[in-house]
Amino acid sequence: MKIERLDIDGYEEVLRVEDPDLRLLAFIAVHSTRLGPAAGGMRMRPYADERAALHDVLRLSRGMTYKNAAADLPLGGGKAVVVGDPAHDKSPAMLAALGRAIATLDGRYWTAEDMGMSPEDMAVMAAETPYVAGLASGQFASGDPSPITARGVFNAIGVTARRALARTDLSGLTIAVQGLGHVGEHLCRQLADAGCGLIVADTDAGRADRVARGCGGQVVAPDEIVAQGADVFAPCAVGGILNERSIPTLKVGAVAGGANNQLETLDDGDRLHAHGILYAPDYIVNGGGIINVATEILRVEDREPYVTRHLKSLEATLERVLETAKQEDVSPARVADRTVEAILAEKRPA
Ligand code: NAD
Numbered sequence: 001m002k003i004e005r006l007d008i009d010g011y012e013e014v015l016r017v018e019d020p021d022l023r024l025l026a027f028i029a030v031h032s033t034r035l036g037p038a039a040g041g042m043r044m045r046p047y048a049d050e051r052a053a054l055h056d057v058l059r060l061s062r063g064m065t066y067k068n069a070a071a072d073l074p075l076g077g078g079k080a081v082v083v084g085d086p087a088h089d090k091s092p093a094m095l096a097a098l099g100r101a102i103a104t105l106d107g108r109y110w111t112a113e114d115m116g117m118s119p120e121d122m123a124v125m126a127a128e129t130p131y132v133a134g135l136a137s138g139q140f141a142s143g144d145p146s147p148i149t150a151r152g153v154f155n156a157i158g159v160t161a162r163r164a165l166a167r168t169d170l171s172g173l174t175i176a177v178q179g180l181g182h183v184g185e186h187l188c189r190q191l192a193d194a195g196c197g198l199i200v201a202d203t204d205a206g207r208a209d210r211v212a213r214g215c216g217g218q219v220v221a222p223d224e225i226v227a228q229g230a231d232v233f234a235p236c237a238v239g240g241i242l243n244e245r246s247i248p249t250l251k252v253g254a255v256a257g258g259a260n261n262q263l264e265t266l267d268d269g270d271r272l273h274a275h276g277i278l279y280a281p282d283y284i285v286n287g288g289g290i291i292n293v294a295t296e297i298l299r300v301e302d303r304e305p306y307v308t309r310h311l312k313s314l315e316a317t318l319e320r321v322l323e324t325a326k327q328e329d330v331s332p333a334r335v336a337d338r339t340v341e342a343i344l345a346e347k348r349p350a
Contacts, residue, residue: 001097003104011058012038013108017101022094023084027054028101029061030109031077034347037107038078039290039297040064041114041134042098044086057081063261063283064290069340071287072313073294078109086116092124099128107131112293133296142296145289148307150186152288153258155315156280157191157232163322164254164278165231171195176230176252178222179237180204180211183258183286187236188215201225202237227251235259242279247271256280269333273325280318281336287314 001019008014013030030038040061047053057079065077082098084090102111102125112134113122119136126132135141157175161167174197177184181202188198188211198217201224202208212219220228226241227249235241239261247268255262255277262282263269272279291310300306321339325332 001101003101006054008058011061013105014054014058015101015104016054017098019094019097022091022097023089024082024094024097025050025053025084026080026082026098026101027057028080028105028109029057029078030105031058031061031079032065032344033076033108034344035065035069035076036074037110037131037297038064038076039068039073039110039112039133039293040077040079041112042080042082042117043114044082044084044090044116046085046089047081047083050083053081053083065344066337066340067283067287067290068294069343070281070284070314070317070336071291071294071310072317073290073310075110075290075294075297078111079114080109080111082116090116090121095121095124096128099125099132102131103129105131110297112296133293135296140296140299142292142303144182145292146182147186148292148311149183149258149286149289150190152291152311152314153183153187153234153236153256153285154190154194155311156256156285156318157234159315159318159322160254160256160278160280161232163326167231169194173197173231174199174229175232175234176200176225176228177217177234177236178225178241178257179235179259180207181236184234184236185211187234187258188217192216199225199228199230232256235262240264242268242272244268244271247275247277250275250277252277254278254280256285257282258286260286263333266331266333266337269331273331278322279332281321281333284314284318284321284336 004016006014015028017026061079068075192215229251233252234257236258243264
C-alpha cells in the first residue's frame with residue numbers, strides 16, 4: 001500500500017491511499033482538528049475519476065468541521081472516500097488496508113459509516129485501528145444514528161415553525177417530507193404523534209405507501225413533493241434539492257429537513273430568503289447523527305443525557321442563527337457559516 005501526503009491549502013492533512021493489488025484507491029482528508037480529533041464517515045462510490053473523489057473528500061471533510069462545531073462537539077472535521085462500486089469492488093483485504101491507513105494518522109481522524117459502508121465493514125477496519133466508530137456492538141457502540149438525527153430534525157421543525165408561522169405547537173401543521181428512509185420514516189412518526197398532517201414521497205413506491213399508511217399521510221409522486229402546498233418542507237433524501245429551478249416552485253413557509261447539502265450553492269440560501277421562505281441550515285438541523293456517533297468516539301458512559309443536552313444545544317444554535325438572520329435580513333445559511341467560523345476562530349492556537 002502506498003500512502004502519499006497531498007499538500008492542500010486549508011486542510012491539515014490529505015492522504016492518497018493506493019494499492020493496485022487490492023484495487024484500492026482512497027483519499028482521507030483531515031480538514032481541521034482545532035476542536036478535537038477529526039470525525040466523519042467513510043464513503044464508497046464509483047466516482048467518475050480520481051479528481052471527483054478528491055473534490056468530494058475535501059468538500060465533505062470541511063462540511064464535517066462545520067457540522068461538529070455547530071453541534072458543540074469536541075471534534076474536528078474529516079472524511080474518507082473510496083473509489084469503487086461497494087457492491088463489487090469491496091473486499092475484507094481492502095477494508096483492512098484502509099484501517100491501516102487510518103492508523104497512520106494516530107487518532108487525528110476517526111471514521112464511521114457513510115454511503116456504501118456498513119457496520120460489518122467498520123468491524124473489519126476496527127481490527128486494524130481503534131479509530132473506528134459506527135460499530136454494531138461493543139461497550140460504547142452507538143448503533144444506527146437515524147433516530148437521533150430524526151429527533152434533531154423534529155426539534156428544528158418546531159423552532160422553524162415557531163419563527164416562520166408563529167406557531168407554538170406543531171399540531172395541525174402540514175409537513176411535506178421528501179425521502180422516507182432511515183431519517184424520514186422516524187421523523188414522520190414523530191410528526192404524526194405531534195398531530196401534523198403529512199404529505200410524503202419516496203422513489204421507492206412501496207416504502208412511501210407503507211410509511212403513509214403507518215402515519216396517516218398522503219403520498220405524492222417523487223417529482224411533485226417539492227412543489228406541494230404545506231407549512232414546512234422537510235428534505236430527507238438527496239442533496240442539491242434547493243436550487244434555482246426548485247425554489248420558485250416552493251409553496252411553504254419554511255424548509256427544515258435531515259438531508260445533507262440541501263442548497264445547491266450558498267446563493268440558493270439567499271434565493272430562499274428573497275422568496276420569504278425560512279431556511280433552517282441543514283448541518284445544524286441534522287447534527288443529531290454525529291452527536292450519536294460522538295458518544296462512541298468520546299466513550300460517553302451515560303448516553304441519553306449527553307444526547308439530550310447536545311440536541312438542546314443544537315436547537316439553541318438554530319434559534320440564535322435564525323434570530324441574527326432576521327435582525328440582519330440575510331440568509332440563515334450565511335449566518336450559520338459565520339457562526340461556526342467564529343467558534344473556530346476562538347479556538348485558533350495562539
Ligand atoms: P436512506 O438511504 O435510509 O433514505 C433515503 C430515502 O430517500 C430512501 O428511502 C430513498 O428511496 C429515498 N429517495 C432517494 N432519492 C429520492 C428522491 N429524489 N425523492 C424521494 N425520495 C428519494 O438515508 P437516510 O439515512 O435516511 O438519510 C437521508 C438524508 O439525511 C441523506 O441526505 C443523509 O446524508 C442525511 N443524513 C442522515 C443521517 C442519519 O443519521 N442517517 C444523519 C445526517 C444526515
